[in-house]
Amino acid sequence: MNPSPLPLAVFVVDAGGAIASWNKACEKLTGYSAADIRNKTLEQIIEFDLADGCARPIAARVDVDSTGQLRCADSRRLPVRVTIAPQSFDPDQPGTYSVIVIPRAGLAPPRYALIQDLPTADIIEGLPCVFYVIDQSGRLLLWNHLLENALEMTAEELPTCDVQHFFDENDRPDIVAKIVEAFETGQSSHEAELVGKHGKRSSLLFHCARTSLGDLPVIFGTGLDISARKQTEQGLRVRERAIYSSVNAIVITCCENGKNLVEYVNPAFEQMTGYTLAEIKGHDPRFMRIEGCDVHEHKRIHEALKKRESVQAILRNVRKNGEVFWNDLRIDPVSNVDGEVTHFVGVISDITEARHYERRLHHLAHHDPLTGLANRTLLQDELKFSIDFAVRNKVLGALAFLDLDNFKHINDNFGHDAGDEVLREIANRLKMSVRDNDTVARVGGDEFVLVINNQPSHEQLADLIERIRQRVNVPITVAGRDILPGTSIGVSRFPHDGDTVDRVMRAADAAMYHAKALGKNNSQFYSSELNQIVHEHLMLEASLSKAIGNREMVLGYQPKVDLRTGKVVGAEALVRWNHPENGIVLPDKFIPVAEETGLIVPLGEWVIIEACGALKALARLGVHDFVISVNLSARQLRQRQFAAQLARTLGRLGVNPANLELEVTESQLMDHPDEAMEALAELKALGVRLSIDDFGTGYSSLSHLQKFPVDFIKIDRSFLGEVNLDAHAVITRAIIALGHNLKLKVIAEGVETLEQLTFLRTHHCDQMQGHYFSPALSQKSLEEMVCSDTRLPG
Missing domain, CATH: 3.30.450.20 (PAS domain)
Incomplete structure (x- = not known):
């Protein structure tokens, strides 16, 4: 390794410039011994360049780089750079000064001029740590290459720098204190971060000790790079804080x-x-x-x-x-x-x-949120367990479907909050009616299911079902008002009616359907005969959906007669189903199915179109004042665009609206009187005629009847059965009088006897229809009757 220059020539002078001490480097550099130099002054040793002026006092040269010629013992003139610094870190304290003499380029002595004769030279340079020697002015006298690397500075730059400037400004007071401490006490230790010329930072652990180079007090020390340790400590602190926080x-x-x-x-x-x-x-x-x-x-x-x-x-x-x-x-x-x-x-x-949240989710996934009862998912699991138990142990179990009969009426008339309260109360009653090991579920809006386990006998099971039905039927008080619920119950038994969940549920569903078909508010058990009925119903439903498209429906027209003139003035269109296998199916068989499935809407549209076709055929024959009436279903009446659609149909077919009469039952009007009034007003605005069918069988009030924009009321056939009986006669006379007082025409339907006809004429009923005059006719027969002016005998 080629050694680089190391400045070593340092001597101490007093305020007057007299040399007080002289180190070995000065002797080697100048050739003077310590004895030769004693009592000499700075001006005798150094000839400053003219620009610097040799007469300047020592204090004026502090921290100022000067140049000059060093007078050597052999008369040589050695170009040097001179730096003077106070021996104390306090510049205001007078005293002695260190004079550092640095040969200018190309004239420096060997780097190890001071210690070249020491065996430790190679050791110091090879130390794995920073090594340094500092005098009392805070200047470096000796260092190794690791310090140069840490500070990113050259050997020529280091001697003129105050060591405190190797550190951050905020750390410098502590650094000076540690150096002073080492001079005063003999040693000091501290950790600090060296800051390189280009920003490089190195964490070092410094150890300082006081010694002397000749008569010059100095401290020497080492700086161990602890950057890796610091990083480890920082990581530990971060992890410790993370654990703590x-x-x-x-x-x-x-x-x-x-x-x-x-x-x-x-x-x-x-x-x-x-x-x-x-x-x-x-x-x-x-x-x-x-x-x-x-x-x-x-x-x-x-x-x-x-x-x-x-x-x-x-x-x-x-x-x-x-x-x-x-x-x-x-x-x-x-x-x-x-x-x-x-x-x-x-x-x-x-x-x-x-x-807890997981359990709540599990509960919500298996229970109805309104009533807290099991939902369909949990019901399936509980039912399977109960069926398997019944099969293994040969015991009787049951599945009961309960459907509230009038829940829509409760919601519409009392409000949905009241409806919810009714559902909660029904749920409580059902839970109180069975044991803890039975299951109560809610599977729909007003549909409840019971899984009843281990029953002693079929008779006791039937008694339990009836007690449950009666308990459900007890009035419920909501907001001071009594609400009367009712329920239809369908029951299947297992394993008697099935040994799988699907079979048992289908059996209970069939029993439920039968209970509703029998007039609601009753309970029915599944049987093979019941299964046949349900099967026929399902087949009828499936066939009905095809019948309209296959043109299996036919219309009959029952004539309406003016009782004053005996003339046929209109007809009621009555739909029949000409089933390809079963022949003629009467309306009371398929109309309820059509209402239940929604097929009544397309069926009703077909009837209107057929009736309009009959009106057009009569018009071509010159009959223009004939009226055909068509029964309107509740579903059609509730359709938002029904009136507009009817107007388009009449316009497309070219039929005068005054020739079409729409019949609506009294019960349809009173289910939602305000909505019905609005719908009738729209229809009346088209110009069609309106009549109330089955009048007297509903519960309409006189105030509502006055407001409905109808033209006719029809006396239900049940009031004409025995007109010679006072009860029937009174009601019929009252209906005729009421209609006339409201300026409505009155039609009697189902007239079958001369006595009935005579009674109606006596009390001035306007029109009649029934088998006494004519059954329903085909369109062709109706045309022949009208064109031939067939009349009711006087």
Whole structure:
């Protein structure tokens, strides 16, 4: 290695410039011995350049670089650079000064001029740490290459710098204090960060010791690079802070003599459990376990610790206040450098709320939110279990479907809040009617299901079902008003009616349908005969959906006669189903199915179009004042665009609206009188005629009747049965009088006898229809009757 120059020539002068001490480097550089130089002055040794002026006082040259010629003993003139600094770090304190003489380029002595004769030279340069020597002025006298690397400076730059400037400005007071401490006490130590010329930073641990070079007091020291250690310490601090601040509870145990004892817990652990570190340090953390609880999980943890392996478990523990909490525990081993496990770290997450939420979700997934009853999902599971139990143990069980008969009426008239209250009360009544091991479920808006287990006999099961029906029928008081519920119940028995969930449910559904078909508010048990009825109903429903498109429907027209003139003035269109296999099917068989399935809407549209076709055919024959009436279903009346659609149909077919009469039953109008009034007003605006069918069988009030924009009322056939009886006669006369007083025409339907006809004429009824005059006719027969002016005898 080629040594680089090392400035070593330093001597001390007093305020007057007299030399007080002289080091070996000066002797080698100038050739003067210490004895030769004694009593000489600075001006005798150094001839300053003219620009600097030799007469300047010493104090004026402090921290000013000067140049000049060093007068050597052999008369040589050696170009040098001179730096003068006070011996104290306090510049205001007068005293002695250090004079540093640095040969200018190309004339420097060997780098090891001071220590070249020492055997430690190579050792100092090869040290794995920074080495330095500092005089009392705070200048470097000696250093190794590691310091140059750390400071990013050359050998020529270092001697003229005050060492405190190698550090951050905020650290400099402490650095000066440590140097002074070493001069005063003999040694000092400190950690500091060197800042290189280009910003490089190195953390070093400095150790300083006082010594002398000849008569010159100095300190020498080393600086060990601790940057890696600092980074490690910073990482440890970060991890320690993370553990301390973690929202998860952390516990560290120490493995000693086969035991795992608590060594540390973080604040989150203290907050979660209520135990402080002081209370539980040195204890086995198992003190929080619940004996006999989560035994399998505790066994897994014990086996993992024994094998020095990681483990994760979910278990319950007890807080200091006695409260049980769920926790997700993760335990990992910690090994030393030899691979020996010395500690375990446990991380605990409090999942109590999550477990409760999970249970709530599970409950919501299997229960009805309004009533708290089981839902369809849970019902399926419970029913399967009950059927399997009944099959294995040869016992009787039952599935009951309950459907509230008038729940829509309750919602419409009392409001949905009242409807919800009714559902909750029905749910409570059902739960009170069965045992804890039975199941009560809500599977639809007003549909409930009971799974009844282990019944002693069929008779006792029937008694129980009837008691349940009667209990449901008890009035419910909501907001001071009594609401009367009713229910239809269909019951299947297992394994008698089926040994699978699907069969048992289909059987109960069939029984429910039969209960509703029999007039509601009753209970029916499944039977093979019932199955046949339901099958026929389903087949009828399937056939009906095709019948309209296959043109299997036909219209008959029953003539309407003016009772004053006997003339046929109109007809009622009556739909019949000409089934390809079963022949003519009467309306009372298929109209309820059409209403139930919604097929009544396309069927009604077909009837209107056919009736309009008949009107057009009569018009071509010259009959223009004939009226055909068509029955309107509740579904059609409630359609938002029905009036507009009817107007388009009449316009497209070219039919005068005044020739079409729409019949609406009294009960249809009174279900929703305000809506019905609005719908009738729209129809009346088209110019069609309107009549109330089956009048007297409903519950209409006179105030509503006055407001409905109708033209006719029809006396229901039930009031004409025995007109010679006072009861029937009174009602019929009252209806005729009421209609006339409201300026409405009155039509009697179902007239079959001369007595009935005579009674109607006597009391001035306007029109009649019935078999006494004519049954329903085909369109061709009707045309012949009208064109031939066939009349009712006078």
